[in-house]
Amino acid sequence: MTIRIDRDRLWATLMELKEIGAYDDEATGLRGVRRLALTDADAEARRRCVAWMVEAGLEVRVDRIGNVYATRPGRDRSLPCVLMGSHIDTVATGGAFDGTLGVLGGIEVMRTLDDAGIETLRDIEVGFFTEEEGVRFGTDMLGSAVTAGRIPLEHAHKLTDNDGKTVEEELIRIGFDGEAHERRPIPHAYIECHIEQGPILSTAGVTIGIVEGVQSISWQRLTLHGEAAHAGTTPIPARHDAGLVAASVVVEARRMCDSGEFGQLRATVGNFVVSDGQTNVIPHTATITIDLRNPNNTHMTAAESHLATYVHTLSTQHGVTATWERMAKTPVVPFDPAIQNLLASTADDLDLPYVRTMSGAGHDAQEIAALCPTAMVFVAGENGGISHTPREHSTPAACADGTDVLANAVLHLANQP
Numbered sequence: 001m002t003i004r005i006d007r008d009r010l011w012a013t014l015m016e017l018k019e020i021g022a023y024d025d026e027a028t029g030l031r032g033v034r035r036l037a038l039t040d041a042d043a044e045a046r047r048r049c050v051a052w053m054v055e056a057g058l059e060v061r062v063d064r065i066g067n068v069y070a071t072r073p074g075r076d077r078s079l080p081c082v083l084m085g086s087h088i089d090t091v092a093t094g095g096a097f098d099g100t101l102g103v104l105g106g107i108e109v110m111r112t113l114d115d116a117g118i119e120t121l122r123d124i125e126v127g128f129f130t131e132e133e134g135v136r137f138g139t140d141m142l143g144s145a146v147t148a149g150r151i152p153l154e155h156a157h158k159l160t161d162n163d164g165k166t167v168e169e170e171l172i173r174i175g176f177d178g179e180a181h182e183r184r185p186i187p188h189a190y191i192e193c194h195i196e197q198g199p200i201l202s203t204a205g206v207t208i209g210i211v212e213g214v215q216s217i218s219w220q221r222l223t224l225h226g227e228a229a230h231a232g233t234t235p236i237p238a239r240h241d242a243g244l245v246a247a248s249v250v251v252e253a254r255r256m257c258d259s260g261e262f263g264q265l266r267a268t269v270g271n272f273v274v275s276d277g278q279t280n281v282i283p284h285t286a287t288i289t290i291d292l293r294n295p296n297n298t299h300m301t302a303a304e305s306h307l308a309t310y311v312h313t314l315s316t317q318h319g320v321t322a323t324w325e326r327m328a329k330t331p332v333v334p335f336d337p338a339i340q341n342l343l344a345s346t347a348d349d350l351d352l353p354y355v356r357t358m359s360g361a362g363h364d365a366q367e368i369a370a371l372c373p374t375a376m377v378f379v380a381g382e383n384g385g386i387s388h389t390p391r392e393h394s395t396p397a398a399c400a401d402g403t404d405v406l407a408n409a410v411l412h413l414a415n416q417p
Helices: 007-017 040-055 100-115 142-148 153-158 167-174 200-204 242-259 297-317 337-349 364-368 396-414
Strands: 022-024 031-033 059-062 068-072 082-086 124-128 189-195 208-214 216-225 266-274 285-294 321-330 354-359 374-379
Touching: 007 040, 007 100, 007 396, 040 059, 040 068, 040 100, 040 124, 040 167, 068 100, 082 100, 082 364, 082 396, 100 124, 100 189, 100 396, 142 153, 142 364, 153 167, 189 337, 189 364, 189 396, 200 208, 200 354, 208 337, 208 364, 208 396, 216 242, 216 297, 242 266, 242 285, 242 297, 285 297, 297 321, 337 354, 337 374, 337 396, 354 374, 364 374, 374 396
Parallel strands: 082 124, 082 189, 189 374, 208 354
Antiparallel strands: 022 031, 059 068, 068 124, 208 374, 216 285, 216 321, 266 285
């Protein structure tokens, strides 16, 4: 049996949810989405998604880290469920599709099964995980990492934002400090549908990607302490310039990427803050965040080691002290070959051309892969697949194609004995 989702209904929910947290972006002149985790906008979006889940007749529960799950019962409730999911929080300059497609697509799968009067052997669940982006509390994939057991709940609850507010306080404030245990029952399988956030699918001229895994990700915060001094009277050799060292690290990170020495390394300094910056004062403190990505664990280890040595040498040379803080680190996560092959055969059945690809971005799927067979369906984006910007866009047809693949693969898994 082949099922097709209601394309107009899926698109309508995507367009409705994007208005929660919407803002006018001055840089692009476009309408963006700013829905950071556990803010009022996130709370409103959560309530809207829960309402859709309830309207679809699903059983909703919330766990102690704020992850939300909705269940469509199967005939044998003793069997592990088939799980779909993603996230609805965004970066500060987000779009309408990152994460959201996987959640709303999962709800649409449930509606489609109901419309067709289809029963399944196993329960099917759709969920969304807390603070996937890591923008507000500094740790990405937080909710899925807690449920998978990589991050203890107690540690997650104590994480703070820039205003000193903790995850636990904000969960309570918005009413999503649930009672269900954070270590969820192990699923039979997990599939996440997500926009690609890159150019591979659009370059190949296809709407579907079968994801083979997620590359290694390293987040670190580097704080450099020098000495403030007069910009005009302090000789160059006598300076302890924290800003100079920080800027040099930015340049070295790019050189490392261009060198080829560290494989397909991607490095980004996303935050660069000079404390109490003044035009005529040498910076005494600078803080930067360093995001490294690599599809090879050995190359990632070499890149981190090189950067640490470079910072040590340079800071010693300039009389500056360096302090590192690990924000996040995940190795390369390969996805389950059998689930990948099921997605590929499903795309073939639907006559949808596809490519196989690695993910350059992190996803909740990489955490859930520690629990059960896992894979992802990528959907092509427009504008070269650009994401984390109001320019992020996918077409109604591409979103529907990806959700059709999701629906039929999930239906197959849900009837496995």
